Amino acid sequence: MTGELSPIDKAKFVAARRAADFVEDGMKVGLGTGSTAAWLVRCLGEMVREDGLRFRGVPTSTRTAELAREVGIEVISLDEAKWLDLTIDGADEFDAELNLIKGGGGALLQEKIVATASDQMIVIADAAKEVARLGAFPLPVEVIPFGWQTSQALIEELLISMDVMGRNSSLRMNGDAPFVTDEGNHILDLHLGRIGDARQLAMILNQVPGVVENGLFVDICDKVVIGYADGRVETRDINEGTVTEDRLDFVESENLFRDL
Structure with missing residues (x-):
């Protein structure tokens, strides 16, 4: 086998x-x-x-x-x-x-x-x-469905001041509909390329209204x-x-x- x-x-x-x-x-x-x-x-x-x-x-x-x-x-x-x-x-x-x-x-x-x-x-x-620095894989951020576009805009704005290479994000899809987590939420995938300070980014992301949790395990x-x-x-x-x-x-x- x-x-x-x-x-x-x-x-x-x-x-x-x-x-x-x-x-x-x-x-x-x-x-x-x-x-x-x-x-x-x-x-x-x-x-x-x-x-x-x-x-x-x-x-x-x-x-x-x-x-x-x-x-x-x-x-x-x-x-x-x-x-x-x-x-x-x-x-x-x-x-x-x-x-x-x-x-x-x-x-x-x-x-x-x-x-x-x-x-x-x-x-x-x-x-x-294994990577030398995190970020090549898109960073998932779980957000509540209400106002998710506002949460996305706030996240992309805060990324301007972060030590990352990219600031684009996308709503994760499941076919033609948004992907839904077991808790009924959506996921934004952040295309950062490189994360300079994972600990700082993890803390700041969770302060954005609508963000439930992020995929950085520090x-x-x-x-x-x-x-x-x-x-x-x-x-x-x-x-x-x-x-x-x-x-x-x-x-x-x-x-x-x-x-x-």
């Missing part, structure tokens, strides 16, 4: 497989959203079914919740969990300080709430997600697990200042790959 995967999917798979080892019996775990996080959910589901792993998952989107239930993971809400031992999620970009851009999948609000309600956040990614991620197509996995711990490397063998599993 794994021979049919693209190199990038192999990289995502080994990162997810390695990160799944951080989940222990009895934990309450935030489950991210997106293609890499979906690999994690499948891996954890296999561990539940075949190894007897018992933990409770708090999904960051309706589609993650559906997949988690499908593979046999016990799903609870964040209100039920109150606090999490660990959140594992993907990222659209990460830098050397493990600051992130997230929200390409449209779930940034729940992702940020869940990640900040955790003792630890681990990001799983392929090597292409000082939230503790570890990043980077997968490579040849099975190599690199784990960086920002708190310990350590980098470890190992290699995972691809394991055939009809259960894990049946949906591909």
Whole structure:
């Protein structure tokens, strides 16, 4: 089965497989959203079914919740969990300080709430997600539908004084209609090119009326697990200042790959 995967999917798979080892019996775990996080959910589901792993998952989107239930993971809400031992999620970009851009999948609000309600956040990614400076990936900003054009104009005005390369933004669409998040909001994608001060920009964006949250995750991620197509996995711990490397063998599993 794994021979049919693209190199990038192999990289995502080994990162997810390695990160799944951080989940222990009895934990309450935030489950991210997106293609890499979906690999994690499948891996954890296999561990539940075949190894007897018992933990409770708090999904960051309706589609993650559906997949988690499908593979046999016990799903609870964040209100039920109150606090999490660990959140594992993907990222659209990460830098050397493990600051992130997230929200390409449209779930940034729940992702940020869940990640900040955790003792630890681990990001799983392929090597292409690492950048010297954030900003090449469009920065998602979740806004309420009422007056979204006003919020957009205010955002573009404040960007004039920010250390960014571009100031254009666009309303994310789903076909002919605006994309709608799980909370019923819209997303503006900011095409910045380069972000000079992610911390400052994150704080200022959230002061704009109508902005619910932005996709800059600053000082939230503790570890990043980077997968490579040849099975190599690199784990960086920002708190310990350590980098470890190992290699995972691809394991055939009809259960894990049946949906591909």
